[in-house]
Amino acid sequence: MAAARRRVPQGMIAVALAIAILVPLAPGHAQEAGESMAAYAPAMLPDHVRDLDTRPDAPRYDIDLALDVTPTEATITGSQTVRYTNRAPAALDRIVFRLYPNLNSYGGEMDVSRVAVDGRPVTPDLDETRTVLSVSLPEPLAPGARAAVEMDFRIAVVEGRARLYAQFSYLNGVLALPNAYPVLSVYEPGRGWWQVADHPQGDAVYSETAFYRVRVTAPQGLILAASGSEVDLSDNGDGTLTHHYAAPLMRDFALFASESYVTLSGEQDGVTITLTFDPDRPQAKAAARAGLAMTQDAVRIFNASFGAYPFAELDVVQTPTGAGGIEYPGVFVVTDSIWNPGEDFFEFVIAHEAAHQWWYSLVGNDQALDPWMDEALAQYSVAVYIRDREGEAAYRAALESFRVQYDRFTETGEDNVIGEPVTAYPANAYFSLVYQKGPLFFAALEDAFGTDAVNRMLREYFAAHRYDIAEPNDMLTAFEAALGQDLDEWFAEWVGPFAVG
Ligand SMILES: [Zn+2]
Structure with missing residues (x-):
């Protein structure tokens, strides 16, 4: 953001x-997995098609969405099957989904019905915020085992309703529909399923890389834009088209639409x-x-x-x-x-x-707990972009403008490290510290160790964690490996304390 x-x-x-290391439980199982990988290839650049085989246990979403739009409301009728492999060291008794449209900051109305696990109907639990849907499994899911969770859902979006950033909305004929399906939460060994439902500012979503096949049926006149690649389009003969998307190795699927586009x-x-x-x-x-x-x-x-x-x-x-x-x-x-x-x-x-395509989309992070990891790097990346386009003086001026904004904040007598969760910062502190002081951390490393060294650090970090979720200690470790030097004190001073795993 x-x-x-x-x-x-x-x-x-x-x-x-490479070749996916799939454990064929039955011949049909292996064939199914192989076919679906081929279906994703058009969404990758040719040099990266083999990346598809590097995450054989990543979740697989198959989603059908139907859009119905009236002047006062848009509704999304959907169904999905998510094939989820337990990559934790212990058995799981439930799988948790997040219903982001129900966040106060989104302002939608989302209901889930007909939930089944491997074909067996189950009754899920919905928390009081209506954003955490826990699907209890009929039997514990052993490490390495896979379950297919099916569900139907319906989302209503009222025209003109604009909460927080209006990021989920129907305004001026534009449908902004990120997270318009039940999104798997993240299971963190030792911590459990992530289920933060507080979204006062910043970004709301924490999710892991998955494979998406999404079919969106929409009125013929709607022009759509979405994550991934549209790989097929079918005319239903009733005034609607079905757009087929492949979005592999992505941690979310977002959809936008308007007749005016x-x-x-x-x-x-x-x-x-x-x-x-x-x-x-x-x-x-x-x-x-x-x-x-x-x-x-x-x-x-x-x-x-x-x-x-x-x-x-x-x-x-x-x-x-x-x-x-x-x-x-x-x-x-x-x-x-x-x-x-x-x-x-x-x-x-x-x-x-x-820049967020590198920092957040490809290298993921918990945006609520560690917002600096993607936001401070995205801000620093803008300075890198400016230096390439306009030269060193413009780069220095960009850093100076970050510093001016940060100094204006500290003149009030307040200061803090950049590594706090979103909720730890009052509104102005969040932007002053994460967005203005944050990029100065990477610029300070560059002043101390040189541009080549910082490029090596960021390339090492990106290569080690793309398609995964990085934590602060992962960035520290990658930077130290690239530099061949201890950076504990640098991180302690700028980022603050964090668990070193
Ligand atoms: Zn941002």
Whole structure:
């Protein structure tokens, strides 16, 4: 997520702000897994198709969604099957899903019905926040064993309702539908299932890399943008189309739609980049052309600096979100109020959200517990983008603008480390510390050890943890390995205390 818009008259920088190791239980089982891997290949760049075979035990979602849109409400009728392998060292007695649309900050209404495990009906527990759905298993799931959890669901989105960042909404004809299905939570050995339901600010979702096959049936006139690649389109002959998506190795599936949308596409390093926007808004087409060039540059710069973006597509979607922008796997949104080629914040947000494809989407983290891991790195990445585009002086100016914003905060007498959970920071402290002080940590490492060393640290970290979830100690370990030097004191001073595993 990009910080809410702040007007500071200093230009954009002033924002400151192989082969799968499958254990065939039966011949049919192996064949099923092999076929589904082939189905995902079109969503990967050719050099990364083999990545599909590196996570044979990752969850597999098969989702059907039907969109029905009236002037006052949109409804999503869905069903899904999730095949889940227990990768924990002990048996599991339940599998937990998160119903994000029911968060107060999302403002949707989501109901789940007809839950079954391996074909046997079960009655799940829904917590008082209506966001934690615990599916008790008829029998404990042994380590390495797999269960198929089926469920039906229905989501209502009231037109005009805009909570927090309006990230889940139906506004001005735009449907913003991230997490519009029951999302598996994360099972952390020793801690159990993650079920934080408090979302005061920042990003709400914590999830793990999975394989998605999603079929979306929608009125013919709706233009869709989503995570992954559309691999097939069928005409149902009743005024609706079914869009078939493959979204492998992604930790979420996000969907956006509007009758007003048009698209503009380009290519960078083999990645098809598509901007989806409303052409009738002022400056929209010129902004899309400029935004495409910025996104192409971001992909080029971050590929070279951090490691390769492996997916065939990256989408940028104009929505009315109240945040500057929000990141999702394979897609990010930019708010329509800055969708203008003359708006400096437009370029900042594009670079920041594009960087989240590396920091959050590919290298995952618990966004509620360790928001600095993706947000501070995304901010620092903007400075890296600026240096490539505009030179060293512009890079220094970008860092200075972060410092000015951070200093303005500490003038109140407050300060803190950057490594606290979202809930530990009051609103202004969150943005001042995680978004402004945070990037200064990586810049300080660069001043101390050199640009090449920091590039090596980030490449090592990315290579070691892409498609996985990283914790602070993982970043410390990767950085120390790349540098050949102890960084405990650096992390203690800037990030604060964290468990060293
Ligand atoms: Zn962000």
